[in-house]
Amino acid sequence: MQMRLPVAAVLVCFCAFAQQPLNLDQLVAFVRSSIQLKYADKQVASYLAHVKLTEQLDERTVEQLQGEGAGPKTMAALNELVAQSASLPKPRPKAPAPPPVTIPPPSSEEQEAVIGDVRDYAMNYSKSLPDFICTQVTRRYYDPTGLEFWRTQDTLTAKLTYFDQKEEYKLVLVNNTYTSAAYQSLGGATSAGEFGSLLRLTMEPKTDALVGWDHWATLRGRRAYVFSYRVDSFHSQWHINFENTQTIISGYRGLLYVDKDTHMVLRVMFQAVDIPSSFPVQEATTVLDYDFVKIGERDFLLPLKAVVRMRHDKLLTKNDVEFRMYRKFSAEAVVTFDTPPPLSEDQTKEQPQQGEPPKGEIPKGEPPK
Secondary structure (H helix, E strand, O other): OEEEEOOOOOOOOOHHHHOOOEOHHHHHHHHHHHHHOOOOHHHHHHHHOOOOEOOOOOHHHHHHHHHOOOOHHHHHHHHHHHHHOOOOOOOOOOOOOOOOOOOOOOOHHHHHHHHHHHHHHHHHHHHHOOOEEEEEEEEEEEEOOOOOOOEEEEEEEEEEEEEOOEEEEEEEEEOOEEOOOOHHHHOOOOOOOOOOHHHHHHHOHHHOOEEEEEEEEEEOOEEEEEEEEEEOOOOOOOEEEEOOOEEEEOEEEEEEEEEOOOOOEEEEEEEEEOOOOOOOEEEEEEEEEEEEEEEOOEEEEEEEEEEEEEEEOOEEEEEEEEEEEEEEOOOOOOOOOOOOOOOOHHHHOEEOOOOOOOOOOOOOOOOOO
16 A cells, blocks of 8 residues: 655644634643644744633643643743633533453464454455445545644545456546546545555565454444554565655554454554654554445445545644445446545444453453464
């Protein structure tokens, strides 16, 4: 899989976001992020001068932020917000978190068996798929501040054809307007190859991935094993491409969510590691979710949604890529396209652990070596 990021000279303009009302948690998160990203004290204070709070800011919180590194101008602006917000309601007290339910990990023998099944599954995944057509919707966002104040760039709707184990993408709509443009002509961050390449990158024998137990999870109502993995740059095949001028092969790490009943992969997470400091892209992550889809008379586990994020200096980009309206491939098929509404966040949210695994007690064991 290749990832691309445009060269962009973006002016950081905090005031564009300052009119948005902030609660106390949002304000604290902003100041802490500003400290971590080493924003100029004067710039942060200028932003805070335009902030409208919805909750009371207390002196104790301001003192905590000072201890974390807030500058003198930022402190003056925060103290002014203390006075301005004195008549506002206090933040609601946070409910105490329920005690975690600890489920023992599977035995080392079970883990090794599952990992072996996943390797076989990953290597044969593309061969197991039928020929089909689906609609791929990519909603692209960017943030010049690096603080996840996302702005919409555009929405791309494409026809994705999977035939004879090959993927073909044809751009159909840009912001719901028909286009004849090619993907590569649009610029910006793009991604492709989500169906089988990501699975192979994690579990192909030549990657020599280090795999170990992480935790239990529930995704879309299905209990899942979660394994962590890491691939060093020497064995990696993951390319990060910057504007077709610079390319590196990066090591990566992440998590694999494996369905407990079928040993099929429900989610794969990637994070680039050991990126050279001289390379323009400092962060690159991908999260890809799979779900069961009926094509013809059978159910297949196919991509549901991918989230691809990158950072270049303070510029963040995010692609939310959804795979919708799957149907069986036919050369005579007449296909019409529109842009469906975004998927609900609940469809990709990991549910907390609750109770014991569905099929009896699982003995505690050591992770595989």
